[in-house]
Amino acid sequence: MEQFFTILANNIFVRILMVAVFLDCFLGAGRAIKEKAFNSCFGIDGGIRKVCMIGSVLFLLLVDAWTNFNFLFLLPEQVSEFIPISKLGLCEFFCILFILFESVSVLKNMLRCGLPIPGRLKILVERMLNSITNELETDELKAQKIKNVNS
Template identity: 45%
Template sequence: MIIEIYKNAGNNPVIQLVIIAVVLDTFFGCIRAVKDKEFNSCFGINGAIRKIGMVVSIMALILVDRIVGFNMIGFLPEVVRGYLGESIGLTEFFGLLYIAYETVSILKNMALCGLPVKALWKTVKTFLGRYTDELPDDDELVEESEDK
């Protein structure tokens, strides 16, 4: 039964996006680590713990949603609700938070790798900053801007 639950959950676009975001953040974190010749928050023990925590919590929340069936749509801003429909479970709710967090981290890593995405990163960070203060640290980007 649990295997069937996870097979069905694999078709959930939010879960798929979380996995893609984790992989992309790890990829760009690795590129940044090679460029800087040092481990960083995406390609080190802290990053690994955070990413494993996201995946394990998503797996646990799939089971919780199956058992309890929470509807978390009321906790999301009106703008987001229009895209998601009338109901989302804990899995999708936390999945959206993980995707937002990882998106900022991916863009930060891309900028630190030298890709021209700093303006996009600032736009996304500003948008998400309206709804949360739990965003990844951006000290490295601020330091890099001050150096120039």
């Protein structure tokens, strides 16, 4: 068990994921306070998702320890030489996916809080969120859509 915690503490992907989860929770709470829209249902739902995400990472770390699977053989040799890691198991693979998911959420919360985001990144995040979600819509756009639906 002690070896498991050592592996967990030394895994850079798990560390980055924990930082991303913390930032997302912190900025999400800040956004809810700023917008005066603190909703316990959203908070509980988000908390459950975070706990399940971290639980799945811990489970996959155990699976990796038992199976010793390494995805690096799938990468071209030039790429694996460039990346300074020796193992890319299921845990690391899903950590990368979760980090990307959390990063989008962090950027969205930064945008909604009005925090500074570099110009091109801000435009990219706005375009992406406007095309795949309705979270950046203003009250005027929402009222316009409702009016169009009712017409």
